[in-house]
Each structure stands twice: as structure tokens, then as C-alpha cells.
Amino acid sequence: MDSRDSVSSDAARDGSICDESIVLSVTSALAKDALSYFQSGKFHECIDILIQLNHKKHNDPKVLHNMAIADYFKNACSNSKKLLEDLNTVKKQSEELASASKEPLEAVNPGSNVSVSKDQFDSTVTTLNIAVTWFHLHQFTKCLSILDPLFLNIEPLDETIALQICFLMLDSALACHDAVKFLEVFGHLDKSFGVGFGAHEEIGSTMQLSSNQVSKTSSLLSSSAASDALKSDLTAAESGLCEETPEYDNVLAEIEAEKRMKPVGHIPANNLLKTLGERSILTVDVKLELQLYKVRFLLLTRNIKLAKREVKHAMNIAQKRDSSMALLLKSQLEYAHGNHRKAIKLLLVSGIQNELRTSGIFNNNLGCIYYQLGKYQAASVLFSKALRNCSSLRKDNPVKLFSLSQDKSLLITYNCGVLHLACGKPLLAAQCFQKASLVFCREPLLWLRIAECCILALQKGLLEEGNTSSDRSEIRVHVIGKGKWRRLMMEENGFVELGGSAQWPKLSLPLARVCLSNSMYLLNVSLMNDSKSDLESPLSVMINETKEASWSDHVDANINSELKEAKGGMNQDIIQNSLSAYKDIRRRENHLLKQALLANMAYVELELENPIKALSAANSLLQLPDCSKIYVFVGHIYAAEALCLLNRPGEAGAHLSAYLLGLEDFKLPFAQEDFDPWRMNLSSDCEETSDCSTGNARDSLKPEEARGALFANLAALFATQGHYDQAKSFIQHALTVLPNNVQATITAVYIDLMVGRSQDAVARLKQCTRVSFVAGRLEVRAS
Numbered sequence: 001m002d003s004r005d006s007v008s009s010d011a012a013r014d015g016s017i018c019d020e021s022i023v024l025s026v027t028s029a030l031a032k033d034a035l036s037y038f039q040s041g042k043f044h045e046c047i048d049i050l051i052q053l054n055h056k057k058h059n060d061p062k063v064l065h066n067m068a069i070a071d072y073f074k075n076a077c078s079n080s081k082k083l084l085e086d087l088n089t090v091k092k093q094s095e096e097l098a099s100a101s102k103e104p105l106e107a108v109n110p111g112s113n114v115s116v117s118k119d120q121f122d123s124t125v126t127t128l129n130i131a132v133t134w135f136h137l138h139q140f141t142k143c144l145s146i147l148d149p150l151f152l153n154i155e156p157l158d159e160t161i162a163l164q165i166c167f168l169m170l171d172s173a174l175a176c177h178d179a180v181k182f183l184e185v186f187g188h189l190d191k192s193f194g195v196g197f198g199a200h201e202e203i204g205s206t207m208q209l210s211s212n213q214v215s216k217t218s219s220l221l222s223s224s225a226a227s228d229a230l231k232s233d234l235t236a237a238e239s240g241l242c243e244e245t246p247e248y249d250n251v252l253a254e255i256e257a258e259k260r261m262k263p264v265g266h267i268p269a270n271n272l273l274k275t276l277g278e279r280s281i282l283t284v285d286v287k288l289e290l291q292l293y294k295v296r297f298l299l300l301t302r303n304i305k306l307a308k309r310e311v312k313h314a315m316n317i318a319q320k321r322d323s324s325m326a327l328l329l330k331s332q333l334e335y336a337h338g339n340h341r342k343a344i345k346l347l348l349v350s351g352i353q354n355e356l357r358t359s360g361i362f363n364n365n366l367g368c369i370y371y372q373l374g375k376y377q378a379a380s381v382l383f384s385k386a387l388r389n390c391s392s393l394r395k396d397n398p399v400k401l402f403s404l405s406q407d408k409s410l411l412i413t414y415n416c417g418v419l420h421l422a423c424g425k426p427l428l429a430a431q432c433f434q435k436a437s438l439v440f441c442r443e444p445l446l447w448l449r450i451a452e453c454c455i456l457a458l459q460k461g462l463l464e465e466g467n468t469s470s471d472r473s474e475i476r477v478h479v480i481g482k483g484k485w486r487r488l489m490m491e492e493n494g495f496v497e498l499g500g501s502a503q504w505p506k507l508s509l510p511l512a513r514v515c516l517s518n519s520m521y522l523l524n525v526s527l528m529n530d531s532k533s534d535l536e537s538p539l540s541v542m543i544n545e546t547k548e549a550s551w552s553d554h555v556d557a558n559i560n561s562e563l564k565e566a567k568g569g570m571n572q573d574i575i576q577n578s579l580s581a582y583k584d585i586r587r588r589e590n591h592l593l594k595q596a597l598l599a600n601m602a603y604v605e606l607e608l609e610n611p612i613k614a615l616s617a618a619n620s621l622l623q624l625p626d627c628s629k630i631y632v633f634v635g636h637i638y639a640a641e642a643l644c645l646l647n648r649p650g651e652a653g654a655h656l657s658a659y660l661l662g663l664e665d666f667k668l669p670f671a672q673e674d675f676d677p678w679r680m681n682l683s684s685d686c687e688e689t690s691d692c693s694t695g696n697a698r699d700s701l702k703p704e705e706a707r708g709a710l711f712a713n714l715a716a717l718f719a720t721q722g723h724y725d726q727a728k729s730f731i732q733h734a735l736t737v738l739p740n741n742v743q744a745t746i747t748a749v750y751i752d753l754m755v756g757r758s759q760d761a762v763a764r765l766k767q768c769t770r771v772s773f774v775a776g777r778l779e780v781r782a783s
Helices: 002-039 045-058 061-074 078-106 115-120 125-135 140-152 157-177 179-193 223-227 269-279 278-300 304-317 324-337 342-348 358-373 376-394 403-404 409-422 426-438 444-459 509-536 538-551 556-557 561-566 573-608 610-625 627-647 649-659 672-682 695-697 703-720 723-736 743-755 759-769
Strands: 477-480 487-490
Touching: 002 061, 002 723, 045 061, 061 078, 061 125, 078 125, 125 157, 125 403, 140 157, 140 179, 157 179, 157 278, 179 278, 179 573, 278 304, 278 324, 278 573, 304 324, 324 342, 342 358, 342 743, 358 376, 358 409, 376 409, 403 444, 409 426, 409 444, 426 444, 444 509, 444 573, 444 703, 509 573, 573 610, 573 627, 610 627, 627 649, 627 672, 627 703, 649 703, 703 743, 723 743, 743 759
Parallel strands: none
Antiparallel strands: 477 487
16 A cells, blocks of 8 residues: 555656646747847737746746836837836835745745745846836936945845946946945955056957946036947946846746847847856956946046046057047046047047947037037037937837937937027026926036026016016915814925926026025035935945055055056055045035025025025025135125115125225225136036036126126115215216116216206216117108
8 A cells, every 4th residue: 555655656746747847848948939039129929928938937027027128128118117117016026925935944944045945036137127227217316226235235146147237336326426336336346357446457359348328417518418428338237128147947038138239349248148157358358348437437536637547548458449438538538628629639539420329429529519619609509410319319210228328318408508508598598407307307506507597587688577476475375274273384495396397487586596495405415415425435434444554554655656556556545535536526516506506596585575585695605614705795795785675774884895995995806816716617527517607697797897896886875875975986986997887877877866966967877878869751740
């Protein structure tokens, strides 16, 4: 009996193994067919096969993952929202299955190794593809936050997947201007491949890899807008969606889009998989890629001198191969140096204008250079061509996923906005900035620019008349509840969402107020995050821990500097110096931006007849440490005007008298050299300066004209107090400096009328009138 039971049991087990073998063979064939259809662009057939596969392996997360990707490509990559929803559902399901499968194993075998279960339902690839999708949508901060947990647990991951995560994090960190995060990831790759700062090795024959994007999302002048260039894709960053290592144990070869969309000079993931056994080849290629990343990091941190040396090393590596990315970075270097002619030459030599996918970047970069040269018409033509290039890129059929992230139309549109603003076209500029808000809505500079459009439109008389009293008030009180439960609730000053609405409000001073408030809110959040990152950064801890050792080795470093540099011994010093300098630059830029915001806030509140808020903004501006002399002058003027409206002339006089020399003369409020820091930001940094206004408006007020404005304002103040003799003396000085200033002339007319010199008043009015009397043939007819 026992013997028969044993025989029947063995037979059943053999039958079960046979059935499993058959199922495995069928699912393996189906998976290979699905992959073949996907690679040939037959997405409908691919999905049909995957549906069959799903029937045999019901609700398997990997099959559902592949179905989501295939469906996305079937619909021409048009519904990223649905893809994200599907991938998040698959990820959640994988995590639930992993947790459910782990518990029974631990219950049966406490302390046993359950790695097989975990691998079977691993959600790493799904999570990576979610991050890749956000990257293609230009949501770089979101992408980085998703990748962070994967990076923290990167050691056990497959080498190819780990490389994809690291490269995508480097791209996202550069796009977010997060130098600390970049160095954290770069340090991990440096340990694996030995590419440090200052550590140069001569590499023999290598293949040029174009680098992923450096997106300087706030800048016109950025070669960034420019150098978002050549976003080519080693690994996940520009490819379709990431490929998981084929696991033939469970016969689910992951779908890879890279074979269908590889640009020139690109090594797709499947080739990387093949070269895993040839470590020396892979190491050389990755070292070249990291060398280009290194240059872009140094450009980000404005370490131009060292970047020049590193890009030269990249050019040496790429000899006799595609060196377009290295040439593009070298062009950006010359642009940052202000060598615009040389930047143009290098841009032309790079050859990126000859390819459809990079011609838009070429025209955009060239437009940025011509903008800096003051050739606005040429820049406008080039930006228009760049937008047309991006439009044709989106017309690819079928749509390629990397085309989405290579579509720089919104960045170029922002550049057009800055150009229109500099040309005095606020309505066109505002339209461009509002379109660009889809990407830049969290950038303080964007909101400042829209507010500037409102202010410039006011000055040009382009705003609609008649702001209502409710528009002028910034206080909103809401009534909630009924009867004795009624309450009044006031809104807090936070971020007001405008970019997501279907219709932007028309340009107005209330809109300018909202935009300035948004910009200040985002700036304060950024400053708070920067201070937190300084305290929490592991890199800061590392730097602090090595200070003592660095000091003890200082003498040896001086003696053996050349040897140390060759061996990479200066890496820590270079990193620390670059990071410290970059933080100082960002701090200075944010300080300039805050001055611009407060000055514009004071101006807008004065125009909206809210002198209390105007005075608050002006006083905040004057209290800023190391405030620019230009903005100190603006702060005194706006504070004085607000105090006059509040009927506090004595305090207003104190502000205007800050520049008095003796009894009847003023010193210059600022010198021409005080404009230099703003111009230096424009010419040497890789992003748009954070000044209060664009070129022409900023330079329009010369130091001597500012001195004349002080004379005119103090004359007006004395006149309102009845001190006409003093007022007359100051207004004469003002008209000497500003003979054609209408406001000063009107003040002089008022003073003449008050002292009984009406003939002089009439003569002044005739001098400043803008009415032209011309001979005409019109006949007067009796009615």
C-alpha cells in the first residue's frame, strides 16, 4: 500500500513538473514574440501577445508593466498621465505581492533568506520608469525624489540598472541646480570607475557618448537654455523606458524601447548588457561620459578655469570620433567668459545644426549669443527658427519618447519672453512667460518677469482703465457658517496658482502684486531649503571631517602638487572650492532677486494707492544687509513718497535728505560702477541675472539723473509745506540736471503759481507741452 502510494506520488510530481515545463516554454515563446513585435514598432500585435501572456500568468506585475509601456507607445506617447497611473498601480501591486510572499516564508522558516521572493516582485524597474517619465515631462525635482530611495539601496542592484539610475540622477540634479546631490551620485560612480576631479588618465580608443541634458531652467542667457543640448541617452535618461535584465527563469524579457530610438553615438542598454563581461570597454565608455558630466558640473558651479581644462581633456578623449558634445560645452565656456565670437565659431564647428533633433538647440544657443551682443532682431529670428525645429521634432511618426524631453519649446518660449521684454513689448512677453509657466511655475524669476510685464504695460499706457476697489485691496475675507456659527476667515499670503488655469488674467497691477507675492514665497522656500541642505548634507559632513587632515597635509601638498594632481589628490579641495563658490554665487543671486522683488512691490503698492504696504516694502528693502546702492536709492524714494501720502512729510524729508551735502546740494546716490555686478552676472554666469528689470530700463537712470530726481522730490516736498523759497532753489537745480523732465517742470510751474509768477508758469508750460501746432485746411462750419 505504501509502495503504491509512493509510486503514484512520484508520478503526480513528474506530471506537475512536465506541465510546468510546458507552461514555461509557451510563456517564453510569447515573451520573445512580444519583444520582437515591440522592437519592430508593431504595438498592437505586441499588446495582443501580452494579453495572452497575462492569461497564463494572471496579473503578473511584469506583464502588466510591459503592457502599460506598449500601450503608451501604441498611442504615440500622448498620454503620460495614464502611463504614470498604470506604472504606479503596478508598483503598488508588486510591493503588496512581495510583502505577502515574504510573510509565509518567514512563518515557515524564521530567519530564512527570502531574496528570491523579493526579486520575483522587485519594483525597481517600474520605479525607474516612473522617474524616466517625469524626466521626459521636465519634472526634474519629482524625478530626483523618486530616484533617491533607489540610490540609497543601490549596492544590490544589477550593474546596468544601477548605471541607469545614477546617470538619470546626474541629469536631474544638474537640471535642478542641485550641486550637492550631483556630487553625492558622482562620488559613487567615481568609486566604481575612478573618474575624479583632477584625476586624468590617458584613455586609448574610446567611443564618444553625447551627454544627457543640463537644463538651466530659468535662463535666457543661459547657455543652459542653450546647452540643454544634445540630450542623448546613455541608459534610461533619453531612451524610451528602461529595460530590465532579461530573466529567463520567469520568462519575462522586459520590453526595451532603446533599440528603436538610439541617436548617433549612443550605446543602448542591450549593448551595455553584452559588454558587462568586457569590463575594460565599459569602463572606458563610462569614464568618457563622466568626464563630460564633470565639465557640466564645473559650468554649473561657475568654475570656468577648471572647466576649460576638463573640456580640453574630453576633447582629447574624443579624438577622431564624434566630439559634438565636447565642442558644445566648449562653446558654452566661451559664452560664459563673454567671448561671444569664439562661442559662435565653436557652435558652428560642433555640427549640431545638421541634425533635426539638435538643430533647435543650435538656433536657440545662437539666439542667446546674439541677445548678449544686443542684436535683438537677429536673436528673434533665431528663436523663431528654434521653435519651428521643435515643432517638427514633435511631428515624428511614430513619436519617440526622447523627443518629449528634447522638446525645448517651452525653454525657448521663455527666452522669447525675455527678448520681448527687453524690446519693450510687455504684452508679447507676458504671453511667452505664461506659456513657459508649465515648466517654470516654481521658479521665482518667472513670476518677477510677469510682474515686470504688468509694470511696463502700465508705463506704456497699455493696461485697461479702472481697477475696482476690490482689485486694489489685497485683503480677502471669507464668511463661513451660518447664524451664530458664522466666522470670518482671512487668506494667508502663500502661493497663488495661476499657471494651471485655462485662462490667464489680463495684465494688471493686481496681477503684478500676485506675481510678486508668488516670487517672494518661492524665494523664501528656496532659501529655507538651501539652509536645511547645508546642515543635513552628507557632503558637508565629509568636508568638515577632512578639514583637519587637509591642513596637516598642506605642506606636503605644496611640495608635491603636480604629482598629487595627476593622481587625483586634489579632488577634495576642488570639490570643496567649487561647491563653496557656487553657494556664494547662488546666495548673491538670491540677494539680488530679493532686492528686485521688494523694490517692485513698493512701486506696485504705490500705484495701487496702498502707501502702508509700499512703506513696509521700501523699509524692508532698506534694511537688507549689503543692499545695492541703486536699490538703497530706490528704497528712499519710494519710502518718501509713501510717507507723503500718509501725511508724514517730516519723515519723508529725512529719507530724501540722506544724500544731502550741505544745505543745497546732493551727492550722487550711486556711481556707474554700481551697475557692474549686474552686468557681470549677465556676461559670466550661465543663467539670467536676477536684476529688477531688463537691460534698457535698468540702464536708463544714470547717477546724475538720480541726483536730479532727489532735487525735484525735495522741491516738491518743500512746496507742499509752503517753503517756496527753498523749493524754488531745489527745483532750479533739478531742471539744470533734468531740463526735459515733465514732472520736474510741473513742480516748477506749481511753485511759480504759488508765488504769483503766472507768466513764468505759462512759459514753462509752453516749453514742456507736447502739442504740435501745424497748418491745416480744415474749415469751421456753422451747425
